[in-house]
Amino acid sequence: MESSPFEVAPLITLSSEVWLVDSGKSSHQQQQEIGKEVVSALQRSGFLLIQSDIMPRELQNQALQDATSWLTGSSSNPLVTTHPTDPKSYVMLDAKHKQDDELALLQPYFTPALMEYWNACEKLKMCVLRAIGVGLQVLENPEDLSAWHSQSEHSAMRLLYYPPATATTGNRCKAHSDYGSCTLLSTDGVSGLEILLDGKWWPVPHVPGAMVVNIGSLLSEWTTTTSAHDDKNNVPPLLATLHRVAGPASENSASDPSVLRQAMAQGRTSIAFFADPDNDTPLAQKGTSIEDYIAWRSGGSHEDRSGIAFTAAEQDLMRPEK
Numbered sequence: 001m002e003s004s005p006f007e008v009a010p011l012i013t014l015s016s017e018v019w020l021v022d023s024g025k026s027s028h029q030q031q032q033e034i035g036k037e038v039v040s041a042l043q044r045s046g047f048l049l050i051q052s053d054i055m056p057r058e059l060q061n062q063a064l065q066d067a068t069s070w071l072t073g074s075s076s077n078p079l080v081t082t083h084p085t086d087p088k089s090y091v092m093l094d095a096k097h098k099q100d101d102e103l104a105l106l107q108p109y110f111t112p113a114l115m116e117y118w119n120a121c122e123k124l125k126m127c128v129l130r131a132i133g134v135g136l137q138v139l140e141n142p143e144d145l146s147a148w149h150s151q152s153e154h155s156a157m158r159l160l161y162y163p164p165a166t167a168t169t170g171n172r173c174k175a176h177s178d179y180g181s182c183t184l185l186s187t188d189g190v191s192g193l194e195i196l197l198d199g200k201w202w203p204v205p206h207v208p209g210a211m212v213v214n215i216g217s218l219l220s221e222w223t224t225t226t227s228a229h230d231d232k233n234n235v236p237p238l239l240a241t242l243h244r245v246a247g248p249a250s251e252n253s254a255s256d257p258s259v260l261r262q263a264m265a266q267g268r269t270s271i272a273f274f275a276d277p278d279n280d281t282p283l284a285q286k287g288t289s290i291e292d293y294i295a296w297r298s299g300g301s302h303e304d305r306s307g308i309a310f311t312a313a314e315q316d317l318m319r320p321e322k
């Protein structure tokens, strides 16, 4: 196996003491240091690993177990969808499924551990976004970035199960980048998650108890326009990096082939939590170019402005199926 030119996803600790409790000057200093580390990893590869007391390992394991039961139970399990092209099934949950009447319909699958896990993701999302806000050093108020996500109107959680496969299997999840602000991902440790850097697919390391964090297109684009219009700092954008879940037949993989073959003998479960901005968040910020945003949404053309979302609410209405 080759080694990557730089660390694919460094492990960073985000403790509740530093990020959720205001413990004064020393925590502000720590926030500055950690924020810079977080941002520089997200500028280099778009990925990092976080560990935190906010997401205890036992809770993560229980949620993964409950997700596996939901996805692998009898065929009448609610909301389970087979993906049209990838060899996987999934359940997509959003804020409405947390409401009492919807929740009642999802019993006994939407377990207390899955609910607790979701709530921990919401807290951790705020810490990650606060760290990015502090580390970017381009916001007048570094808290703005997390504040734009505090209502959690568009949070969504996808439970994923990849059944056992064979040595001739290619991608279990096709190459894509995520759509919104950032994703918090837990996996059961079965290998295969890879990211594309410098033309090669590098494996993302698994650290028990840690979560994978990656940046979505929306936040990547926002940091591109924000930094480009900041005269003092020419800050590199955060990257919405392509990623996939590889199999032994996937092309251009830097993973150990025997590890990928072994992974096929097992089912693989993961939970992706997607953080998106609240409804009233202006996607093109003051002082940034709406033209840049339009160009991005319309695939490089400034001419066709139809179907362009300018606020997070519009973006959600237009959200494409993945």
Ligand SMILES: O=C(O)CCC(=O)C(=O)O
Binding pocket: 158, 160, 173, 178, 185, 187, 193, 243, 244, 245, 270, 272
């Ligand atoms: O299953 C995984 O490890 C990755 C899933 C993913 O990238 C996604 O659902 O967006």
Ligand SMILES: [Fe+2]
Binding pocket: 176, 177, 178, 183, 243
């Ligand atoms: Fe993804």
